[in-house]
Amino acid sequence: MIVENEGEKPEMSISTRSKNILKKSLVALSMIAPFAIAGPALAEPDFAGKDITFWTSHKGADSVLSLQTFSNYISKYLKGNPKITVVSKFGGGGLVNANYFAKINKPDGLNVTMFNFVVTMAWAMGKDGVNYELDQYRMVGAEPQVFMHMAGTSAKVGDSMLDIAKAGPHTYGTRTRNANVMAAEMLFKGAGNPLKVVTGFGKTEDVIQALASGEVQLSYVYGPAWVRNEANYRGMGLKPLAQMGVIGKNGEVARYAPLANIPTVAELYLKTNPNGKKTMEYLAMKTATGLSNIGKGYFIGKDTPDDIVDAWRAAMQKAAADPDFIKEHTKLLGTPLELVPGPEAESILKDGLEVLKDTYFQKGNDGYKMVFGGK
């Protein structure tokens, strides 16, 4: 019952008072809520005015161009739109870049690097010259690196790499020893012929020249590079032989879609060795293929806070999905960029490194010698 008193506000009933309190609470909540919801957004790292360096061990035209184009779009999705410059530190199959990154990296998100799968395997297997701590870095993304073996003008003619392996000894030219070379050696060993491996070539173009001149018979090239330059390469007398493949959904080595007509080394190996799947050699090849599926791994510095890692991962995914980027990248390089998101890449890396912990793959043992040579 409301009693009106002169000069005083009328007394409210309990229900009305409750309604008022509720109304005021709702108003207060509606003022606070945006801040509560936006809380994580406020914590997003701001790179405004910062210069970021994206280190790579690649010096090839396509690789650097691809990464620089990608970086321009990553910048678009990092708060503050920092300038990202790609810098190449070539040499040692990627070890120069990796060791350099180990010295300069800081937990500030201003230095990101690309490690190829040689660098990954070198760390896992305890190779000489490794001065970086792969397990301390976080992965923000990766791209697959599928390689393809090819024959030069002086390779003995055959329908496939297996036929060439059966035909007699050959020379394999490469920059450094790695799992691709290991796979080729496995095939030749299975066919009963030696494969002489010659390392020390400077860059892919040097190897292509040596293949075309007949100085070496076999080598490998990046799969998409073959797809893009096939007419020119065939014009020089080069032939595709076998690809390293990708790990399919069934966990086995499968053909990379753009090279669907080219058999994998694993398929050819199993032709000479039907029980080969049980061998450590096959496991090594499969592990290497798995790691090459994140063959261009993008890593951020040691102890980098989660918010910076997440910001980078998100920016990379958005950049890779940006229609303008897809169009530009395809125009420049013939194919869109295939990004493996950071968490997935980290998981693949963890699985691969777990396999390589086996003593078989450690320095001085057979698995190590298969990949990196030595007696």
Add this chain to the structure above:
Amino acid sequence: MLETAIILSAAIDGLFQVLAWPAFPFMFMGVLVGMLLGLIPGLGGLVGFALLIPFVVGLDPVVGLALLLGMAAVTTQTDTIPAVLIGVPGTSAAMATALDGYPMAKKGEAGRALCASYFASIFGTIVAAALFIILLPFLRGLIFSFGQPEFFMLVMFGLLLAGSLAGNSLLRGIIMAAVGLLLAMVSSTTSIGEPRYAGDIIYLWEGIPVVPLVLGLFAIPEVIDLARRGSTIAEVAADTKVTGMRQGLTDNIKNWWLVVKASLLGALAGFIPGLGGQVAEWMAYGAAVASDPDPSSFGKGNVRGVIAPEAGTAAQKPGALVPTLAFGIPGNVSMVILLAVFPIMGLVPGPSMLNEQLSVTFSMIWTMVIANILAAILALMLQKWLIRLCFIRASIIVPLILGAMLIGATMENRSFGDVLVFFLAGLFGYLFKHFDWPRVPLIMGMIMGALAERYLFLSINLHGTKWLTDRPLVWVIAAVIFLSIGMPAIMRKRQGQRTKNGSEA
């Protein structure tokens, strides 16, 4: 037929790329910069690269190259202006031109000399471009006949030639080349990635960086000398009226065979790695003197003494592109910088530049031809103003140039180490210049040292010792080395012996 069609198609593609937007305006900008640099004695292509490298980062390769090569192609157009008017060559490639150009100016024939030089430059570039097109099918075949042993011999040829021709003393040249080879050892061995002679200094893990070293070694001494000259290049203002332009063109037409001969010699000097504009100009000048009915008229105002070196120097530039692009072996010191810039633009020298990237190669050749034509037209139209620029005060130019060079030197690595290398190299470069120790062999040794090591390593791994005995091309290159370097040295020694015996008798 197919080969011709491929070459023609790439040539047309390359031409359209250069004439398209935005390559053409960038080339025009490069031409303007090159013309200004050629005018000021002591500056030149290297300073130009330092000024322009920051601008090419992120540009499309054809556009970036149009800017850089547009500049580099024309420094030897306007370097004739101070050479003719005041007897001071704008770059070292105009020294021979000054010998006859300056006497012509004193006789009131400055316009004739300048015009003759502009057109000689145009014709020289065109002849070199035509030679490149004619030789291209052979080059494309040749590049695949070369293996690691042949590349090694080619590198040694370039190195020894640079050592023997670069200065007044063969011994000093070879010593400097050896120093360059030693400096090349500081790096990471490419096969295993272990640093070598670099210790924990990660800045040196990729070797001593080329761009700040070259700029310091070559450009700083010139800038210091420019500053030391004082307020203006000459105390006496030049008479800005020049006449006799048409005569200069007629001279080129009348001496067309000399133009062709000088251009071919210049292009050949460009093809051979390690040589440079100076060798080209003197070879061409020598050919003019040798073929003239009155050799004693040279040095006193003979227009053929202007035409020949200008045609030779201009032809040397497209020629130098050939070993640079095809083999990654720099044709001259400017090509060393260009090779360092290639990765920034996403280009890789090698067979791809004569195959799938042939149109880019042609765009470079076209850039040089068109830039020379543009520069000649601009020089003719703006003669009066260009002459005034010769007398710009050094106190204005030097700080600007030094600052721009520092930026260019640090662009690649963005490291303080580059600043140190730049200034240290500048100090040594100044000492080398003034104590007459040639710098070109040092740089060539550094660049070619890494190449030589790799090619030798691969030659032995691939062929054992048979690379020395079983490969005919190796013997051919060895013979060329002996004939071009060994023979002249032997003959000089015999000549000296005969003179000594004669005087004793």
